[in-house]
Amino acid sequence: MHKITSYLFLDEQAKKLVDQVHGTSIDLTFSEAAILVRLLSSPNAILTKEALLQVGWPDRVVAPTSLTQCISTLRKKLEPYTEVQLKTVARRGYQLHIAEQSHVKMLAINDADAIRDALVGVSAWTKFAGIAFLGLILAIFWYMSDHHAVVKQVAKWHADKYISLNIGGTLGTAQTFYIGDEEHLHPSWWQKHLAPEGNHISSIKHFSAFAATDGKNYSMAICPELDAEACNGRGMINITAIDAKPAGLNMTEFIPLSQKMEQRIRYNRIVLPADDKGKGELVEHNYHADIYFPVAGELLVRNDLSMSLVYEGENRGNFYSTSCITDQDCLTTPIKYTIRGEFEQYQTEINDLKVDVFYVKVLQKELTKPDEVSNSAMQFYREIRKHDIRDEELFYYRVYQNEHTAVWIIPQMGQVLAWTQYNQLKL
Structure with missing residues (x-):
């Protein structure tokens, strides 16, 4: 069983895509399963058409159009899972990418000693209220910050x-x-x-x-x-x-x-x-x-x-x-x-x-x-x-x-x- 996402798996033996959230499965051909296994073994790597032809049709000589058709049908079967992207890289081959949400690199401020000293000796309710209030203040500052403005703009693209x-x-x-x-x-x-x-x-x-x-x-x-x-x-x-x-x-x-x-x-x-x-x-x-x-x-x-x-x-x-x-x-x-x-x-x-x-x-x-x-x-x-x-x-x-x-x-x-x-x- 090969993990694709947190809920989507490839059962290589059964040649099926298994969706554990919806309890459904999608049948794959031998070539589709073999090519997907090879792509999963090298995520984000660009694999040549020749390499995928050898995996999908071992010991056989087939036309390049067989790979093109196989990629097309595999892409349709993966279509419901938008975070799984099977990309065509012109003149180079194919690439499997598991998409992540766009993000902005930021510095985190973390003073563990100060937080511990502030919380020692107070009641559990006070701790909870203080943490909730601190979280609210941080959320407001984040919402009003330039960083948040950038994140909102980038998310559009x-x-x-x-x-x-x-x-x-x-x-x-x-x-x-x-x-x-x-x-x-x-x-x-x-x-x-x-x-x-x-x-x-x-x-x-x-x-x-x-x-x-x-x-x-x-x-x-x-x-x-x-x-x-x-x-x-x-x-x-x-x-x-x-x-x-x-x-x-x-x-x-x-x-x-x-x-x-x-x-x-x-x-x-x-x-x-x-x-x-x-x-x-x-x-x-x-x-x-x-x-x-x-x-x-x-x-x-x-x-x-x-x-x-x-x-x-x-x-x-x-x-x-x-x-x-x-x-x-x-x-x-x-x-x-x-x-x-x-x-x-x-x-x-x-x-x-x-x-x-x-x-x-x-x-x-x-x-x-x-x-x-x-x-x-x-x-x-x-x-x-x-x-x-x-x-x-x-x-x-x-x-x-x-x-x-x-x-x-x-x-x-x-x-x-x-x-x-x-x-x-x-x-």
């Missing part, structure tokens, strides 16, 4: 799914961050915004990608490197669809248009000398991205975004962000929105993925109102104006980082995903 994307005629997969249930996670919610007849980019042979949705926006962050670790910040593409109607973005035209827009108006990018060895009292960690918002029948809108972190402690410091919004024909004079504040950084997990959450308390905001706003950019102006009126506390999620780049979920126009360039500037 999931990162246990992958979607397939066709970018410029090249196929790939994207790890997906989403809020809520899975009803809007079909790849078409992202793919429908790229016009099929114009989805060709000869320079992209392969890519790494992340995707995100808050149920309203659908973001794609793409780097033209097979391995995300190799992404050096060149050729990245950030696209966010803010309208359910297919945007019809022609990728063949988009690449030269985006390059033209970035060369024509540039506010926020910091280009540092390659041999800069300057010394300074402070280090500014700067992140920059160009994010494009295609909407059917409208001018293409671009957000030239810059974010900077200046640490004043191990996990806290000053936060700066500037957004500059323009459209492709320059009908909208730049809409500039600047935020200054203080941040606390928390290390957390969304499913089993490590994420840094930056809880920003806004101290100062500045909106530079444009002289003219095109119809295409009007909804962006309205949203930025709402931010200017309402923003007091913000949550930024850094979901990936290497030496030159980082991927962020940014609280602007809803929740927007962007693959950013990363630089350090010594001040």
Whole structure:
């Protein structure tokens, strides 16, 4: 008998899944049971298709589709147990993960001697009342704390799914961050915004990608490197669809248009000398991205975004962000929105993925109102104006980082995903 969860077991001899809570069982085939036993023996390890074929069909030669079909039926039988996730890892194999609730790492304060001294010599009722009161006080402090605010925000997100994307005629997969249930996670919610007849980019042979949705926006962050670790910040593409109607973005035209827009108006990018060895009292960690918002029948809108972190402690410091919004024909004079504040950084997990959450308390905001706003950019102006009126506390999620780049979920126009360039500037 193999334990899967506290109540779900695999009876290898009987080839059954045994649910001890509901008193039910699910029959398995020989191959399903053998593959599940192998996956349970190496939890969270990625097992190759070849290894699983040998286990599921010993001394037999079968087509790879036999494994694909077996995994599909096994996944359906495990479907009622949402904490048991049988994942497909593209080009590598399969992984069994027993999900745990997302959590934030925190320090615990525990003074056993002080607690013992406080309780000695009092009645049992007084002890009980004192402990209950202390628990209530701690609960109130926890509920009102920044830690609790972060936990509540992180609990909204999931990162246990992958979607397939066709970018410029090249196929790939994207790890997906989403809020809520899975009803809007079909790849078409992202793919429908790229016009099929114009989805060709000869320079992209392969890519790494992340995707995100808050149920309203659908973001794609793409780097033209097979391995995300190799992404050096060149050729990245950030696209966010803010309208359910297919945007019809022609990728063949988009690449030269985006390059033209970035060369024509540039506010926020910091280009540092390659041999800069300057010394300074402070280090500014700067992140920059160009994010494009295609909407059917409208001018293409671009957000030239810059974010900077200046640490004043191990996990806290000053936060700066500037957004500059323009459209492709320059009908909208730049809409500039600047935020200054203080941040606390928390290390957390969304499913089993490590994420840094930056809880920003806004101290100062500045909106530079444009002289003219095109119809295409009007909804962006309205949203930025709402931010200017309402923003007091913000949550930024850094979901990936290497030496030159980082991927962020940014609280602007809803929740927007962007693959950013990363630089350090010594001040």
